[in-house]
Amino acid sequence: MTLVIPTPDALAERFCTFLDGRQFTADDGSLVTLDGRAANTFENVLAAVHAMGLYELYLAVQQLAKEMFIQTATIGGLLPLHADTWGVPRIGATTAVGYVLLSASQDVIVPAGTELTVDGSVRWATTSAVTVPSGSNGTAVSVRSETAGAIGNLAANTALTLVSAVAGITSASADGAGIAGGDDIEDVEVWRSRILLRVRKRAAGGTTAQYEELAGDAGAGYVNVVPGWLGNNMVGIIVLMPGPTVPTEAQIETIQTYIDGIRPVRGNVTVVAGQIAAQNPTISLNPDTQSARSEVQAAVAAYYAGIAMGGWLYVSGLSDAVSAVAGETSHFISAPTEDFKLAANQVPVLGAITWADVA
Numbered sequence: 001m002t003l004v005i006p007t008p009d010a011l012a013e014r015f016c017t018f019l020d021g022r023q024f025t026a027d028d029g030s031l032v033t034l035d036g037r038a039a040n041t042f043e044n045v046l047a048a049v050h051a052m053g054l055y056e057l058y059l060a061v062q063q064l065a066k067e068m069f070i071q072t073a074t075i076g077g078l079l080p081l082h083a084d085t086w087g088v089p090r091i092g093a094t095t096a097v098g099y100v101l102l103s104a105s106q107d108v109i110v111p112a113g114t115e116l117t118v119d120g121s122v123r124w125a126t127t128s129a130v131t132v133p134s135g136s137n138g139t140a141v142s143v144r145s146e147t148a149g150a151i152g153n154l155a156a157n158t159a160l161t162l163v164s165a166v167a168g169i170t171s172a173s174a175d176g177a178g179i180a181g182g183d184d185i186e187d188v189e190v191w192r193s194r195i196l197l198r199v200r201k202r203a204a205g206g207t208t209a210q211y212e213e214l215a216g217d218a219g220a221g222y223v224n225v226v227p228g229w230l231g232n233n234m235v236g237i238i239v240l241m242p243g244p245t246v247p248t249e250a251q252i253e254t255i256q257t258y259i260d261g262i263r264p265v266r267g268n269v270t271v272v273a274g275q276i277a278a279q280n281p282t283i284s285l286n287p288d289t290q291s292a293r294s295e296v297q298a299a300v301a302a303y304y305a306g307i308a309m310g311g312w313l314y315v316s317g318l319s320d321a322v323s324a325v326a327g328e329t330s331h332f333i334s335a336p337t338e339d340f341k342l343a344a345n346q347v348p349v350l351g352a353i354t355w356a357d358v359a
Contacts (some may be wrong), residue, residue, distance in 0.1 A: 003065060005058045011051035012036075019043055030048035037293050044154060075188050079195075088195045091219060096145040096152035096182030097250045099175040100124070100160060108132045108168040115163035116172055118154070121211040122147050125165060132169065133160070140175060145182055152182035152218060180248045182221065183241075190242075199326060206235075206264040215239050215271070218258040222274060224309035226344050233268055238309060238345045240274040247273050277342060278351030281303055282335040285328070286358045293355060295325045301350040332356075 006014075016036030024032050036043040064071040073079040081254070083089060098342040100116060102108075114126045123146045143150025154160075156178040162169060194216060201209045208225045215223040221242030229236020239255060241247050256271040263269055281300065286290055303321035307313060315336060322331045334356055342348060 003058075003062055005055070005062060008048075008055045010052045011048045011054050015047040016043075019047075036237075038086070045185040069190060071188065072197065073184050079188070079192065083191065083195050085150075086195055086198045088191070088198050088217075089139075090191050091183075091186040091217070093148035093185045094181060094183045094219065096124075096141060096150075096154070096179045098179030098181075098248065099140045099152070099176050099178060099237075100143050100172050100179075101127075101140055101168055102130070102136065102137060103171045104133045104134060104136050104168045105170050106134045106168040108166060110169070114166065116143065116160040117163055122151055124152070124154070134168075136275075137270050138175075143179065147185045148182065149199060150182050152179065154179040157293065159338075165198055170232045174214050177248055180245070181251045194326075206267045211235065211259070211263075211269070212239050214259045214262055215255055218255040220255060222309050224344055225273070226310075229272075229344075229354055230270055234354070235267060235269045236344075237269060237271045238274045239271060239322060240276070240309070244274075244276055244347050244349065246276060274309060274345045274347055275343070277346040277348050279313070279348050280335075280351040280354065281333060282354040283322065284332040284334065284356040284358045285322075286330045287327070288358055290356065292325065292327060293353075296322050296328070297350070297353055299325050300353065304348040304350050307342070307348050309347045310342050311348075312339060312341050313348060314339045 006118045017247065019034040019036045023031055026032050035041065036047040038044055054189050067074065067078040068078070070082045073082055080090070086159070102110060107226075108131070110126060110130050110132060112129045116125075117123045119132055125146055127142045127144050130139060132139045132141075135278060154174045155175050156174055158178070160172045160173045160174065162172065172331065194213075197216075198213065201213075204223070212223045216239055219241065220295045222240040222241035222244050224238045226238060228234060228238040229238075237259065239247060241251060252273055253272055256269075259269055259271065283300075284339040287298060299321045300318065304313075313336070315333060315338065318336075319331070319333055322328060322333070335354075
């Protein structure tokens with residue numbers, strides 16, 4: 001039943017109605033009739049104060065009612081308690097990891113903890129000592145961001161400098177995979193969705209739901225569980241990180257280690273990276289304006305974002321997404337021409353739309 005909250009005016013009116021017609025004899029013997037609606041009287045002020053106090057109580061009851069449900073609980077209220085009850089802790093910010101390639105003009109021992117930076121705002125520290133031989137043009141050393149969050153990620157081949165110069169080191173740069181895996185603390189709505197998934201879809205005993213849950217708990221944003229992936233009695237867990245982005249080897253290892261520590265004893269599980277499959281449709285649009293193109297592009301991107309890994313791509317679904325754009329009169333999709341199913345390890349994203357002329 002919906003909790004209807006009366007307005008302060010309605011609450012004041014109830015108070016005044018209660019006072020209507022009530023009388024008492026004053027000290028001077030006169031008969032006084034109460035009227036809470038009369039301006040500038042004690043009864044009128046009392047009605048207003050009573051209404052505001054009761055209104056605040058209604059609001060408190062409403063908020064408490066919302067906090068009782070996962071769907072409406074707040075981060076500052078009972079959502080963390082719901083999460084604790086169901087064993088779904090919020091995923092904290094993670095630090096980026098990767099490899100830096102060092103070049104040297106002489107044999108150099110670079111100790112663990114050596115700091116590198118791009119512009120001073122973020123630092124990455126080597127996680128192990130490494131010997132860089134003279135003339136090396138790219139000796140790999142593992143590094144980890146000193147700051148948790150997406151700010152610690154670095155694009156492939158980005159040049160870095162040593163915070164404290166090391167004699168003999170001539171250059172440093174991220175390797176071809178970049179420094180990745182840094183992620184900000186889990187979004188509240190994503191966390192809420194995981195709690196609800198735990199409640200609605202209980203997982204145990206090596207079920208698909210359990211492996212999806214475990215991979216998600218380890219940070220994966222997209223998961224597809226494929227029995228028999230590498231043979232009989234083998235389970236492949238294909239993952240992509242939120243975005244979607246392709247996980248690095250370090251992220252795959254982290255997810256694999258997490259699942260290995262919880263999976264059923266006889267569960268033979270291999271975690272592998274998924275693929276991002278760019279989709280490049282060809283669309284004729286009427287009216288064909290820059291504004292309409294922008295809206296269609298956003299609608300098509302949203303359509304692809306809603307397709308699960310390994311799912312079907314339907315031409316009719318793509319057409320529906322375009323038709324839903326406000327102001328669209330007509331359109332024609334000349335590519336793709338038929339429905340098709342993604343590979344088990346693929347997630348679709350919008351690449352580029354080719355805008356064809358309207359016939």
